[in-house]
Amino acid sequence: MEKNINDMPEEEKVEKSETEEETVEDTNETVETEKETTEDTKEDKDKKEAEDKNSSDKKEKKKIFGKKDKKDQQIEELTDKHQRLMAEFQNYRNRSEKEKSAMFEVGARSIIEKLLPIVDNFERGIAALSEEEQKSPTGQGMNLIYKQLMTAFEEMGVTVIEAKGQQFDPELHNAVMHEDNDELEENVVVEEFQKxxxxRDSVIRHSMVKVAN
Incomplete structure (x- = not known):
């Protein structure tokens, strides 16, 4: 049975009063502690939310910039591929032009070499004609055809190598005979047997000549 406070001795009353005060104080401290804990928890929660937001923003930015970097990389790769293809195509064109030019030159040389004996025969035939024969229709016809051949050669880039009276050049002349001649300097072409x-710049046929010693 709980004692009535009025029936208690004075000392017990004081002790009970002090105990109740301490209980109230402990209760107040507990409330304050819980309040502080609640405030701390709220502050931590706000801080965590802010950190999560910053982290989310960073991820979003990284995602956006990552896409941009990937797109730029694709553009660079395509540009590089395009440039390499253009360079390869240009190289192909250059090779094709060189091959075409070389094939044309080989074909032209072959045709010219086959026509040269015909030109030689025209020259021999014209040289064998007398003055009267050269004035005849036959002689005139031979001269006309010969001139047409030489005009065609000139248009194609074919030129006659100068020989008689020139200094002997093994790159241009083929010496088949030598002659002692005090009137001419040494290694001068005295006579031309075949033109x-x-x-262009290449020799198709060397001049067949006689050279002075």
Whole structure:
């Protein structure tokens, strides 16, 4: 049975009062502690939300910039591929032009070489004609055809190699005879037996000549 406070001795009353005060204080401290804990928890929660938001923003930015970097990389790869293809195509064109030019030159040289004996025969035939025969229709016809051949050669880039009276050049002349001649300097071409020809810068046929010693 709980004692009535009025029936208690004075000392017990004081002790009970002090105990109740301490209980109230403990209760107040507990409330304050719970309040502080609640505030701390709320602050931590706000802080965590802010950190999560920052982290989310960073991820979003990284995602956006990552896409941009990937797109730029694709553009660079396509540009590089395009440039390499253009370079390869240009190289192909250059090779094709060189091959075409070389094939044309080989074909032209072959045709010219086959025509040279015909030109030689025209020259021999014209040289064998007398003055009266050269004035005849036959002689005139031979001269006309010969001139047409030489005009066609000139248009193609074929030129006659100068020989008689020139200094002997093994790159242009083929010496088949030598002659002692005090009137001429040494290694000068005295006589030409067969004309030589050049196609552009290359020799098709060397001049057949006699050279002075």
């Amino acid at each position: 030589g020809y050049k196609y």
